[in-house]
Amino acid sequence: MGETKKVILRVKRQAGPKHAPRWEEFALNWRPAMNVIICLRDIAENPVTRDGKKTTPVTYESNCLEEVCGSCAMLINGKARMACSALVDSLPQPIRLEPLSKFPVVRDLAVDRSFMFESLKRVKAWIPIDGTYDLGEGPRMAPETQEQAYPLSRCISCGNCLEVCPQVNENNAFVGAAIISQVRLFNMHPTGAMHARERLEALMGPGGIADCANAQNCVKACPKEIPLTESIAEMNRQAWKQALLGWLFG
């Protein structure tokens, strides 16, 4: 019997937010159509390192396994991407897994992305439809607007666009492309537009849209192919117009 093909995985592990990181190497049995999540599950089934030492299962986040939930973003061979769509056969080995570097590590590959959630709250990334009485139906949305809005609505808040952005780092509070694109989405909606000005003002605050330096990494890294650079340009125009016209005409 021939030797089973192996998949070599190097995982950057960290027991907790305050612990020092360390590397562990794993040798897994290759199977057809393996992705990185399957590798992590295999480790969980048999948490033994390549040199035979018993260890703990690797902590990671994942849910949908089809690139729509946004939870399994991590650095795979140094690049930010979704683990579920990272096929082992297309990756050079050893496959290096690290947590996203722009968010605080919770444990191993799991990071705390609440910065994004807080930013979404800051820009009011929702459409208020509740009132103390029945507000009735909202205005209709033109099919053309729907077509523009749909790609933007695919954002899964995975954080890859923040991870690859040189302007998102510990010296800077930049909210990142995903949030700016969400403002575009909600300002495009006929009911959402009723709060367009508040969202633009939030975008003109500290860490807002002006911190974008047009490296355009975001649009390359987005697993959902959202036109992020278009969104940023569009919101930039709306923002300075409001800043200028608001100053002139109130």
Add this chain to the structure above:
Amino acid sequence: MSAAATRPDRSYLLRKLHSLSGIVPVGAFLAEHFWSNSYALVGVAKYNEKSQELQTIPFRVIVEAAVIWLPILYHGGYGVYIWLKGKSNVSDYPWVGNWLYTLQRYTGLVAFAFIGWHVWTERFLTQGKSTYSDVEHALRNPYYLAFYVIGVLASSFHLGVGIWNFLCKWGLAATVQAQRAAGKLGATVGFVFSLVGILIVVSFRLNWHPFGHFVTLK
């Protein structure tokens, strides 16, 4: 919403001012500067006549300070601050836009250093009366020649990328197609400025005046 809340954050305004100042007046002055210095390609007398005209404008020092020195100081100074707040990752993500992001910072610094030296030697040491022979003399030094070539290329590149950045960051080129066109425009501007700048340097260095034959008055 109260009216007070419509006021954008100061950092927003400073950042926008930085972006705008790169085009107007700094970029516009670079264009004027290259244009005026192109008179070297016509001839020594024409160049000196043109310099004299610019050196004797009314309100000279006020115009120089308001249109050239302060905007360049602000654009350069705030640019360094922006650089310090960013963290280049081009080694991890070697995409074109990311390269331009990184090079924009280095060329900006080189151009800023060159401009500082250039203003000091050609504006202040000559007491604002620089002539063809002053520049020609400086360019005889091979190190100065090299610094001029580097300064011209860094400034031209920085302006070219800056035009692309400006059009994207003000949403004047919003769609992917428009941004691609803006990129081509920036590349063209960068190339033309590099070429003209080098031709001017060559003109001084070799006393080469290819457009001189149109001059009839001796």
